[in-house]
Amino acid sequence: MNVIIEPERKTPVLTVVDVVVVGGGSAGLVAALAARRAGADVLLIERHGYLGGLLTGGFVTKPQAPVVGGIPEELFERAIRLGGARGNTRYRLRNGTYTYFMSPIDPETMKRVAFECVDEAGVKLLLHSLVVDSVTEGDDVKGVLVENKSGRQAIMADVVVDASGDADVAASAGAPYEVGRRKDGVAQPMSMMFRMGRVDVNVLVQYAKNHLDDFTFTYYPNVEGQIPEKSQSLNIVLEGFMSLQQKASDELGYESPRVGLNIKAGIGIGDVFVNATRITEGVATNIQDLTDAEVQVRTQVQECVTFLRTYVPGFKDSYLLDTPTEIGVRESRRIIGEYTLTLKDILHRRKFDDVVAKGYGVIDIHEPGGRRLRFDAIEEYQIPYRCLLPKKINRLLVAGRCVSCDHEVLGTIRTIPTCMYTGQAAGVAAALSVKYNTTPRNLNVKALQKSLIKQKVVLFESVLKRMKTHT
Ligand SMILES: Cc1cc2nc3c(=O)[nH]c(=O)nc-3n(C[C@H](O)[C@H](O)[C@H](O)COP(=O)(O)OP(=O)(O)OC[C@H]3O[C@@H](n4cnc5c(N)ncnc54)[C@H](O)[C@@H]3O)c2cc1C
Incomplete structure (x- = not known):
């Protein structure tokens, strides 16, 4: 490839915070709120002029799992009060059985809810800013570089949460990742x-x-x-x-x-x-x-x-x-984390000592390279903390659709509610790492679980039993 050498430059440091969350989609929005409520000084960076990612700007209006507990439930309850959602809902599958998802939502209501919640919580916000690189020292992430209408700036933080969907920060810092099916690397299709x-x-x-x-x-x-x-x-x-x-x-x-x-x-x-x-x-x-x-x-x-x-x-x-502002991406980079959640794990409903989030609802795989759809109802399953921790790189957590799992598990972990719950786990983990002056990798998982339960996340009980009502 033809290259040019750019001159060395001095980049202004815009701010120094405890936790930076990159990407204001389902995962990043909840991560930022969770980190702030757990006591951290938080900056949320988003490249567009609204929050919610695919849920709002991408018109993905059907969160495909029930929403029970934690910050996600608060967000949807707020939307319900504004007339922008109806609540958990019972769907009939072709074989006559039923499963539960959140009702369709109104994207504009969710955009409003997102801005209000960020404002009330005291999360700092930087919109219209694309994160273009990470600032690293050895294997430690120290911050990120953004580009926007004001130029290029550095934002320094003790911990970075990558909720960009594409694992942009993790990839730029040198964290290992994979894309698509193991056999040929082909991913689920993009759609608008x-x-x-x-x-x-x-x-x-x-x-x-x-x-x-x-x-x-x-x-x-x-x-x-x-x-x-x-x-x-x-x-x-x-x-x-x-x-x-x-x-x-x-x-x-x-x-x-x-x-x-x-x-x-x-x-x-x-x-x-x-x-x-x-x-x-x-x-x-x-x-x-x-x-x-x-x-x-x-x-x-x-x-x-x-x-x-x-x-x-x-x-x-x-x-x-x-139409939305841009095409929607189902699958791109998935980090290779300290643990990779497999299809076998979720079908056998494997229990993990370090569970920090749960998934439920369906496996929804749009055939890579093809026209078909695999759509199977599944029971609730556990997601361990290690799936949010990239191998090799420190002071970085990942949330949303780029967490560590195999291609099949992505078909369920990528649903909006599940992205939100991995976001809440990453946000609290980031805040506690700062509070206890440690790194996410060395964080005491019991303390993390305790804080998540304090934020009303359902970890050890059945999601279905906790569901209050459905239509
Ligand atoms: C067509 C389509 C249909 C789908 N249907 C369903 C469905 O029916 N139900 C369901 O539950 N799920 C569905 N999904 C999946 C679901 O929408 C996504 O997996 C989920 O929204 C991902 O959430 P996220 O927060 O990880 O990423 P996103 O929602 O993509 O959020 C990432 C955010 O980061 C921002 N960002 C990205 N890179 C940068 C950067 N470098 N700097 C700054 N900001 C950045 C983006 O602008 C975005 O706001 C669908 C997906 C697609 C594409």
């Missing part, structure tokens, strides 16, 4: 959600009720005959429509990028979010691949809009309302 307006949801739900075999999972409570208009809001999820895709293929030669698509009601009457696109080539951390994916996926969105309007009951008069 989009929102349609003026959909006749009554017609749509009647179609689902009459063709249950055409759906992988459904949720439409209190729907008997005509739906009272208000009950449409955030109250409907349908995954399937395979027979209509087949019909479009036979008649028009339309090849949907994935088998089955997902539709969930938004907050406005007739608004629905659609998950139907899929880019199967390229690596999300390669900028040319990401650029190509962004262009291609927007063509897929337009093609899918035509399919919906032509073939799916209720969409005849609908239109494309809006």
Whole structure:
């Protein structure tokens, strides 16, 4: 590769804090709140102008696990009070069994909740700032470098939490990581959600009720005959429509990028979010691949809009309302941590002395390089603290979808609620490391568990038993 040598430069230190959290998505937002509540001086850095990451800006409006306990429950309860979520919800799977997820949410309500909570907690915030590198001394992370409209600055901290989704800080510091399936490194596809307006949801739900075999999972409570208009809001999820895709293929030669698509009601009457696109080539951390994916996926969105309007009951008069700021990434770097959580661990519900978070709900693997979807309900499972600790590198914790697990486990650990709970664990661990003048690697895990329970995280009880209500 052709290179240039940049001149040495002096970089101003913008601030020195106890804990820096990189990335204000599901994991980073909760990590920052948790660290602050555990007593640390915290700065949260986000490259966009809003918080919530994929949950808000990416239109990923269906947190695919129940939310029980800790800061995540507070966030969703707040959203429920504002009318932006309905609470934990019982979903029917195709085989007639049930599982639980949080209801669909309204992205704008969650953006508001996130800013309010950060402000009330006293978390410092730096928006529109891209973390471009880590500051290291040997194997110790000492801070990060950001670039923004003011130029380039250093932010120094005792502990850094990498919640960037792509493990940007860990990778830049030299932490080992892997990407995709073990056999060929191919990752789950990238996709772009989009929102349609003026959909006749009554017609749509009647179609689902009459063709249950055409759906992988459904949720439409209190729907008997005509739906009272208000009950449409955030109250409907349908995954399937395979027979209509087949019909479009036979008649028009339309090849949907994935088998089955997902539709969930938004907050406005007739608004629905659609998950139907899929880019199967390229690596999300390669900028040319990401650029190509962004262009291609927007063509897929337009093609899918035509399919919906032509073939799916209720969409005849609908239109494309809006798209997210950028394509969504399901899988990129996963750190190799002190422990790598495996599929066997979660299927056997292995218990860990250093459990700091729990997952539950489903394994949802969008076929790498292909069109299919694996979607299996699973029981609750434990996530050990060591999955948040990168090998080799000190003073760094990782939270969210880049924690240490195998490719299959990523299919469940990447769900929004689970990312939030690894975020809470990382945030408290970072704050306690500062408080006890130690490193995350040497932190007393019993003290960490005690603090997490004090922050109302469910660690040793059953999540299902603790669930207060569901719809
Ligand atoms: C299309 C799609 C559909 C999905 N559907 C579901 C679903 O139905 N239910 C479900 O529960 N999950 C779903 N997921 C998965 C889920 O959305 C993600 O795994 C989860 O949101 C990841 O949370 P996170 O906090 O780890 O990362 P993110 O939400 O991606 O947050 C990372 C944040 O870090 C910021 N950032 C990144 N790099 C930097 C940097 N260098 N400097 C500064 N800031 C940075 C980003 O802007 C972002 O705000 C879906 C994912 C996709 C892509």
